Amino acid sequence: MTGTLPIKQATPVIYPSEDGEPLAETYDHLYAILVTLEVLRQYLTGRQATVLGDQFLYYAQGFPRLRVAPDVMVIFNVEPGGRDNYKIWEEGQVPSVIFEMTSPSTRNQDMEFKKTIYEQMGVEEYWLFDPRGEWIPEQLQGYRLRNEVYEAIADNYSTVLGLRLAVEGKLIAFYRGDSGERLLMPEELRVAWQQERERADRERDRAEALAAQLRALGVDPEA
Template structure:
């Protein structure tokens, strides 16, 4: 485990929250990042957890240059909500899962420095998603901590989140292990809400038509001299 420096500091240290670099390498990578962020954020809304994206993760107090900016990281047992940056020694928790949207250009860093760092920090699972399939044929490769060493994940399960991961085009599909239910991305959620509204409107229209048919029948019975309320 990477050791953290003690709290005592002779001078205040500034920890930047931005370096001016682009959020993602390409539009495809950005879409994968944002979809993953929003799906996991919604999934963990009722938990003592936070999901952060592209925020600096500081892991050594007093050394602001010792930082990394995971594409998406999930941290348990912390106050929900966003942060401008995340300092491990202040929050007291290391991310349990980190997702990196990888590419041919970031391959060496993702499988070298970042993988080693996350392993040393004790991040339980580390997932590499290659939305363009540039160097990961299956597009998704995960690593799970066994003791203090990462081993490849072969079952496509994210154990800390209790989710099953599937490749769906250039996005990761997330499915609950307990119910099999898919966690919808914003576009899918909007479409589901639209279909629900249309179904509700259709049901209301059918109910109105049924009421109209009943009233016409009652009127017809009255024209025949039959009181429909006595039938």
């Protein structure tokens, strides 16, 4: 009788989506992440792109320890929407732009380890934002990949996004490169939406009042 050896099943590789670490070091850093994430998400609505915040970015298949968690990353030519994590070999695209909200405690990692990893990945632009101005006096410093090496961006203009970046207090403000129009931040969007709704309500009330007056005169406003 011929025996057969049992076939060992390969152990599936697990790629965790969280590590129990806090999202950000301080409220200022957290708020800067959330606002940047939402402004860029709104800006890229309708395009084949996604914006992710504080999700693991896995860059080596089969090696789940080889990962980083960018504060905000923009990836083009992928399906829009969120992910629990991002695996480059599954999506087929490397992030085009990455933002890190930096501080003195993360300075070395941001300027050495992450900067080197992002260069090697081919991330076109890398932006460091120091909300409190603790080690970057101007608070904002960008880098653009050129000949596989990052060079400082002098004018704070993102050629990848088509946006000019500026510092407003402890946040990054974004201006369209074509029109100079400033992109609204989440609270400003809420206020603008509320004002538009109130304007529409006033227009409706005026139209209804006019229709009532016409009916009182025996005129059918629908005629």
